[in-house]
Ligand SMILES: O=P(O)(O)OC[C@H]1O[C@H](OP(=O)(O)OP(=O)(O)O)[C@H](O)[C@@H]1O
């Protein structure tokens with residue numbers, strides 16, 4: 001899951017973009033980038049690494065201008081090369097920069113049609129570069145020297161008509177302003193904020209509301225599925241629905257894991273949804289596993305903490321932070337490569353023996369994906385002296401690949417694929433394993449906003465909301481992006497970089 005942010009201000013936006021990206025860091029730890037427009041020039045700094053490592057004072061000084069966009073990357077297409085860090089840039093028409101969160105499901109066809117119809121070259125293997133060129137091609141088709149809001153919206157309409165998959169986008173067009181849009185299913189989140197200054201209104205568009213609050217803007221609303229928002233360089237805002245049949249299917253995994261608890265996505269407090277997940281899972285344990293002799297409930301930091309606390313309340317069993325998290329190690333699930341993920345679990349978490357010794361513990365996590373965390377954590381609990389180790393997951397069994405911007409390309413790498421709960425339990429060596437039911441997970445989120453009718457839940461039930469995914473597609477995705485295939489391609493860190501503001 002990547003994070004995107006875009007700001008149109010009436011003062012330099014570099015620091016606010018940087019701050020916004022630090023508040024979205026949990027969505028992508030691989031690479032970061034900022035582009036600003038200063039007069040007629042685009043300024044760029046992007047590289048692999050965390051926000052704090054990518055931008056030094058000298059880079060920040062060069063990122064001048066009152067309008068800009070930023071990105072933190074968690075790759076779900078192409079390679080991890082710094083050349084695929086975002087934002088991307090294309091010079092025609094006008095000079096356009098783009099940052100994208102999501103994943104296109106017809107990228108190959110789009111790349112082919114870009115070549116056949118527009119002779120456009122794509123220099124990386126990133127789907128985001130393709131999306132940028134589709135937008136650029138459609139803006140060019142308007143054949144105007146200067147684009148109005150109507151021209152922008154007409155171009156986005158044509159983008160929606162061709163592009164499949166998930167995309168929450170912020171783009172900038174030199175001499176014009178900032179254009180943000182969200183795919184017609186609203187799979188990935190995108191929200192709008194505003195700030196009044198003596199010089200007039202300033203706007204921000206960001207993946208999560210936390211980046212709006214944290215930069216001193218006020219949340220206005222979420223961008224609608226299929227909608228485009230255009231903010232001119234002088235701060236005028238236009239918006240329009242650009243999709244023929246928009247439906248709202250937000251990704252439910254945002255609430256389970258990706259988003260920060262202090263964010264609101266599509267009118268749902270992520271924190272409140274996680275409390276609901278804990279309550280429903282606690283009630284299931286009470287109902288169906290009343291005979292489990294649990295002494296203590298221990299969360300697997302960090303995402304599961306709020307969930308476990310609520311389970312403890314429902315069950316009336318003490319909650320203890322039995323694992324200490326090393327605050328200098330990031331999220332393990334979004335690290336590229338299984339070797340790195342495996343090693344990081346023990347570096348990240350360490351047990352406090354007193355909380356485990358001679359006790360029956362219930363470990364709680366938000367989700368079990370590859371089983372990397374659960375397997376090692378159960379081993380650590382036993383090493384720390386636990387008698388019995390039960391495990392509860394606030395998300396149901398993850399059995400299907402994700403094609404919309406979560407890096408789960410291969411069913412074979414999912415511990416839940418083709419396995420029943422007792423088989424998974426045996427693999428992670430738990431004394432008992434309890435999963436949330438999908439209907440309860442959906443209700444946990446929906447209870448916070450009943451206008452949301454259907455979520456993107458493919459990893460749990462194999463139903464892909466864009467309707468264009470078949471087994472052949474999944475097989476090709478698996479072959480291209482499973483851990484072994486990727487290990488090979490990520491070795492090839494060829495630098496096909498075209499433009500960067502230096503090191
Ligand atoms: O089954 P797995 O493949 O191990 O993936 C699932 C785990 O990964 C995530 O934690 P992560 O360390 O990424 O982040 P967190 O600190 O926010 O919990 C998630 O919260 C689970 O703990």
Ligand SMILES: NC(=O)CC[C@H](N)C(=O)O
Pocket residue numbers: 001002003073074075076077078084100101102103104126127128405406
């Ligand atoms: N997780 C994401 O949103 C990734 C965006 C884009 N597909 C990339 O790989 O760079």
Ligand SMILES: [Mg+2]
Pocket residue numbers: 300301302303304365366373
């Ligand atoms: Mg975790």
